[in-house]
Amino acid sequence: xxxxxxxxxxxxxxxxxxxxxxxxxxxxxxxxxxxxxxxxxxxxxxxxxxxxxxxxxxxxxxxxxxxxxxxxxxxxxxxxxxxxxxxxxxxxxxxxxxxxxxxxxxxxxxxxxxxxxxxxxxxxxxxxxxxxxxxxxxxxxxxxxxxxxxxxxxxxxxxxxxxxxxxxxxxxxxxxxxxxxxxxxxxxxxxxxxxxxxxxxxxxxxxxxxxxxxxxxxxxxxxxxxxxxxxxxxxxxxxxxxxxxxxxxxxxxxxxxxxxxxxxxxxxxxxxxxxxxxxxxxxxxxxxxxxxxxxxxxxxxxxxxxxxxxxxxxxxxxxxxxxxxxxxxxxxxx
Ligand SMILES: NC(=O)c1ccc[n+]([C@@H]2O[C@H](COP(=O)([O-])OP(=O)(O)OC[C@H]3O[C@@H](n4cnc5c(N)ncnc54)[C@H](OP(=O)(O)O)[C@@H]3O)[C@@H](O)[C@H]2O)c1
Numbered sequence: 001x002x003x004x005x006x007x008x009x010x011x012x013x014x015x016x017x018x019x020x021x022x023x024x025x026x027x028x029x030x031x032x033x034x035x036x037x038x039x040x041x042x043x044x045x046x047x048x049x050x051x052x053x054x055x056x057x058x059x060x061x062x063x064x065x066x067x068x069x070x071x072x073x074x075x076x077x078x079x080x081x082x083x084x085x086x087x088x089x090x091x092x093x094x095x096x097x098x099x100x101x102x103x104x105x106x107x108x109x110x111x112x113x114x115x116x117x118x119x120x121x122x123x124x125x126x127x128x129x130x131x132x133x134x135x136x137x138x139x140x141x142x143x144x145x146x147x148x149x150x151x152x153x154x155x156x157x158x159x160x161x162x163x164x165x166x167x168x169x170x171x172x173x174x175x176x177x178x179x180x181x182x183x184x185x186x187x188x189x190x191x192x193x194x195x196x197x198x199x200x201x202x203x204x205x206x207x208x209x210x211x212x213x214x215x216x217x218x219x220x221x222x223x224x225x226x227x228x229x230x231x232x233x234x235x236x237x238x239x240x241x242x243x244x245x246x247x248x249x250x251x252x253x254x255x256x257x258x259x260x261x262x263x264x265x266x267x268x269x270x271x272x273x274x275x276x277x278x279x280x281x282x283x284x285x286x287x288x289x290x291x292x293x294x295x296x297x298x299x300x301x302x303x304x305x306x307x308x309x310x311x312x313x314x315x316x317x318x319x320x321x322x323x324x325x326x327x328x329x330x331x332x333x334x
Contacts, residue, residue: 001028005068005098006312011055014250015320018313020053021069031102036085038093038101040075044123045306045315045328047246054251059275069097069312074112074122075332090115092122097312099332110283114291121294124327125161125301130290131283132243132276133161137169137219139279140241140272145170147216148235150207152198152226153246155182157301157327160190161290162219164299167191171217174210176203176226178322185325189300203229214238220271222247224255231263240271249320302326 004025012020031037051058052070063070073095077085084105085091093108095101112122124130143149149166153159154175163173163186175186175195186195194210196203207215207229214235220227224247234240248255264271279286293299304324306315311330319328 001100002026003028003098003100004309005096006309008053008063008065008067008069011062011065012050012053013252015050016053016316018317021313023309023313028100031079031081033081035081035102035104036077036091036108037079038073038075038091038095038103039078039333040073040095040099040101041331041333042074042120042123042305043095043097043309043312043330043332044072044128045312045319045324045330046072046128047244047316047319049316050320059277070094071097072109072123072128073097073101074119074127075101090119090122092127097309097330099309110287114287117291117294120303120305120329120331121301123329124157124303125294125299126287126290128276129157129327130161130299131279131286132158132274133165133219134286134290135276135279135282136241136243136274137162137165137217140274141217141219141239143169143171143217146172148172148174148211148213149217149219150174150176150211150215150230150233151192151219151221152176152230153221153244154186154192154195155190155326156221156324158243159219159221160186160301160326161299163190163192164293166217168293168298174215176222185302189302191300198226204232207233217241219243224248224257228258231258231260234263234267234269236267236269238267238269240269242271242273246320304328305331307331 074092077089090112149171155177166173175192183195183197186192196206218240221244223245
């Protein structure tokens with residue numbers, strides 16, 4: 001039996017393009033002792049992958065040239081040479097952009113227990129996106145009922161969950177998204193109280209109108225010009241969750257921006273960086289909570305599914321073109 005994999009063939013400058021990857025096919029050999037073989041059903045496409053292949057390492061070592069592209073995935077155990085996993089179990093973990101993955105048990109993040117829900121959600125609202133939204137908002141944002149929570153990439157996988165969780169927690173949710181269609185989706189599908197198209201004119205004025213009492217919590221997924229417009233709107237005691245920097249395609253040369261210290265001082269505000277993988281101990285409880293909200297119809301999601309491993313090489317560039325409508329996934333098996 002053969003398996004295809006997407007391999008990193010050159011290091012991108014800025015956002016990875018299709019030509020940075022190649023699809024390679026190989027015979028599936030004998031499963032090594034101490035490993036499980038997972039038949040991937042869905043592969044994840046996350047903005048963070050840009051950082052995982054950049055030549056400057058970020059919070060993880062860069063993927064090596066010639067290696068299978070690192071990614072989260074969900075699939076079925078097809079063979080097992082460890083006692084912990086049995087064939088037929090649905091698991092999610094670090095299985096990479098490939099059809100079959102032979103991995104050690106340490107690469108499995110969790111068994112998918114929410115069998116009443118589509119298991120693609122293990123890569124979205126019940127996976128990295130939902131857990132990032134919940135843990136980042138609760139732990140660093142510390143929202144209180146009645147406060148205004150402002151979210152960038154508000155229609156996206158993480159952002160759409162942040163806005164809805166803010167509403168569940170009794171806050172007022174304001175979204176920032178690219179284009180009038182995404183802004184409408186924020187209001188109509190995800191229940192934001194207000195949503196701003198950052199590509200339209202007058203972002204600063206639109207923020208002032210949408211957040212008349214200031215911004216208590218800013219869940220920042222973009223940095224850049226969007227955030228520059230938000231800092232002056234922080235309320236006294238504001239909290240900024242630095243979750244993503246989607247507006248930058250490269251850190252070379254290092255981008256300059258306005259000084260923030262005066263805003264933080266005058267508003268007695270704080271900004272804190274956040275990486276969800278530091279909160280592995282919160283994963284199970286977070287997924288259980290998110291799943292209950294999905295079942296109760298309180299937490300909606302949208303998926304942007306591309307078909308076949310051939311869709312992988314251009315999938316990441318597409319995220320940075322803003323073409324995804326929700327969690328971007330690659331479907332491998334139907
Ligand atoms: N810290 C962590 O642990 C952690 C974990 C997961 C994700 N994240 C971060 O969370 C953010 C959202 O991730 P996601 O998976 O939910 O992706 P997503 O929001 O579904 O997709 C990425 C979005 O980024 C926006 N974007 C692209 N280029 C932009 C630009 N130049 N300026 C402003 N926005 C731009 C686009 O939305 P628009 O069309 O609205 O511009 C695009 O749809 C990313 O920054 C990601 O790195 C962080």
